[in-house]
Amino acid sequence: MRTINIFTTIHSKYNNLTNTEKKVADHVLENAKSVVYMSITDLADACGVGESSIFRFCRSLSYKGYQDFKIALAHSITVENEIPQLTDKVLMNDSIEQVASKVLSTNISALNETFNLIDNSKIDQAIGHLLGAERIIFFGVGSSLMTAMEAKIKFMRITNKTECSIDSHLQMMSAALMTPRDVAVIISYSGSTKDTIEVAKKAKECGATVISITRFVKSPLTSYSDLTLLCGANEGPLQGGSLSAKISQLYLLDVLYVEYFKRDYEESIRNKEHTAASVAVKLL
Numbered sequence: 001m002r003t004i005n006i007f008t009t010i011h012s013k014y015n016n017l018t019n020t021e022k023k024v025a026d027h028v029l030e031n032a033k034s035v036v037y038m039s040i041t042d043l044a045d046a047c048g049v050g051e052s053s054i055f056r057f058c059r060s061l062s063y064k065g066y067q068d069f070k071i072a073l074a075h076s077i078t079v080e081n082e083i084p085q086l087t088d089k090v091l092m093n094d095s096i097e098q099v100a101s102k103v104l105s106t107n108i109s110a111l112n113e114t115f116n117l118i119d120n121s122k123i124d125q126a127i128g129h130l131l132g133a134e135r136i137i138f139f140g141v142g143s144s145l146m147t148a149m150e151a152k153i154k155f156m157r158i159t160n161k162t163e164c165s166i167d168s169h170l171q172m173m174s175a176a177l178m179t180p181r182d183v184a185v186i187i188s189y190s191g192s193t194k195d196t197i198e199v200a201k202k203a204k205e206c207g208a209t210v211i212s213i214t215r216f217v218k219s220p221l222t223s224y225s226d227l228t229l230l231c232g233a234n235e236g237p238l239q240g241g242s243l244s245a246k247i248s249q250l251y252l253l254d255v256l257y258v259e260y261f262k263r264d265y266e267e268s269i270r271n272k273e274h275t276a277a278s279v280a281v282k283l284l
Contacts, residue, residue, distance in 0.1 A: 005076050006061070006069075006072045006073050006075075006076040007029065007032075007076060009061050009062075010025050010028065010029060010061065013060065013061060016060070017057070017060055018056075020049050020053045020057075021053065021056065021057040021060055023047050023048065023049060024043070024047050024049060024053065024054060024057040025057065027043070027046055027047045028073070031046075032073060032076070032077050033077055035070070035073060036070060036073055036074050036077065038216075039190060039191060039192060039215075039216040039218065039219045040054050040055070040066045040192060040219075040220075041191075041216065041218040041219050041220065042216055042218060042219075043066075045218060051220075054066060057069075066192075067192075090102055090103075106233075106244045107243070107244050107247055109232075109233075109244075110231075110232055110233035110244040110245070110247055110248040111232075111247065111248060111251055112232070113232025113233070113248070114230070114231050114232035114233070114248040114251055114252060115232075115251075116232065117230040117231070117232050118229075118252075118255070119229075119230075122227050122228070122229060123229070123255065123256070123259065125227055126211050126227050126229065126256060127256065127259050127260055127263060129183050129209045129211065129226075129227070130183055130256065130260055131260065131263060131264055133161065133181065133182055133183040133209070134161065134179070134181035134182055135161050135162075135163060135178075135181070135182045135183070136155065136159075136161055136162045136163070136182070136183050136185060137162075137163045137164065137174055137175075137178065137182065137183070137184050137185070137203075138151045138152045138162065138163070138164040138185045138186075138187070139164070139171055139174075139175070139184060139185070139186045139187065139196065139199050139200075139203075140186065140187040140188065140196065141168055141171075141188075141193055141195045141196055142193070143245075143246065144187040144188050144189060144193075144196070144249075145166060146246070147187050147246055147249045147250060147253070148164050148185075148187050149164055149166070150250060150253070151164070151185065151187070151253045152164035154253065154254075154257050155257060155260070156275070157271065157272055157275045157276075158257075158260070158261055158264075158267075158268040158271045158272050158275075159260075159264075159267070159268070159271060160271070168195045171195070171199050172195075172198060172199060172202060175199045175200075175202040175203040175206065175208075176202055176206065177206075178202075178203050178206040178207075178208035179206060179207060179208065180206075180207035180208065180209075182203075182206075182208045182209070183208060183209045183210075183211060184199070184200070184203040184208050184209070184210045184211065185211045185212075185213065186199060186200050186203075186210060186211070186212045186213070186221065186225070187212075187213045187214075187249055188212065188213075188214050188221050189214060189215050189231070189233075189245050189249075190214070190215065190216070190219065191212065191214040191215070191216050191219025191220060191221035191222055192219055192220055192221070193221075196221060197220045197221055197224070200212065200221055200224035200225065201224050203224075204224045209226050209227075210224055210225045210226050210227075211225065211226065211227045211228075211229065212225040212227070212228050212229070213229045213231060213249055213252055213253070214228060214229075214230065214231065215230065215231055215232075215233070215245070216230075217230065229252050231245065231248035231249050231251075231252055232248050233245040233247070233248040
């Protein structure tokens with residue numbers, strides 16, 4: 001963890017920044033709390049500069065990249081007694097009841113915001129693509145991989161055309177073999193994960209339909225997406241893998257599952273009965 005406050009660093013190096021970098025610095029100084037939750041594309045748009053300028057700004061402050069910069073920013077705006085790695089301003093002296101209440105509030109807020117972000121026409125288009133697909137391949141890395149696996153297992157109960165590889169190299173191989181008859185469902189909170197972006201790019205090159213589930217309308221991932229479904233959880237750079245983000249993604253996937261089930265009812269109910277019966281013998 002850096003001991004020097006990031007705002008001190010910006011002020012000390014301000015005169016050495018280019019005019020473009022100064023625009024970024026001014027925006028960060030005036031909107032620090034909101035920048036923590038912005039993608040690199042969002043910040044670039046807000047400042048009226050390119051993503052490469054944001055990256056150069058971060059490097060000018062001696063940070064490895066945008067994520068490293070946001071981590072330092074999150075530490076710098078943390079108030080006394082607050083735990084920045086947690087969510088909804090949990091304090092060190094909070095009681096168990098207060099912690100439970102704040103966690104509940106965060107999860108409810110994430111679900112409500114995701115509901116409000118749902119675009120019915122995009123959900124309708126997504127279901128159309130999924131129903132018409134020869135294969136549906138779910139992709140994700142890190143904690144998003146766990147969500148992708150959940151989605152694969154969920155849909156496997158009603159259709160035999162879902163796949164999900166757990167290794168990033170295998171994911172790239174799967175993407176390279178996709179066709180225009182396939183659908184890639186790519187899950188990434190930030191939309192800025194290198195492995196995920198490469199998978200989306202490769203799937204797109206192969207002609208597959210790319211559906212992304214992410215937090216940000218504009219990100220490197222969405223530039224390769226045919227459809228973008230938004231989740232509503234705010235996750236700071238120190239809160240990676242938060243359950244509120246995962247819950248919002250799972251909620252969207254559940255909406256897709258239920259609507260898919262409705263539109264392909266006869267086959268879905270038949271497959272659901274077969275898969276349920278197949279594991280029934282495993283239960284007492």
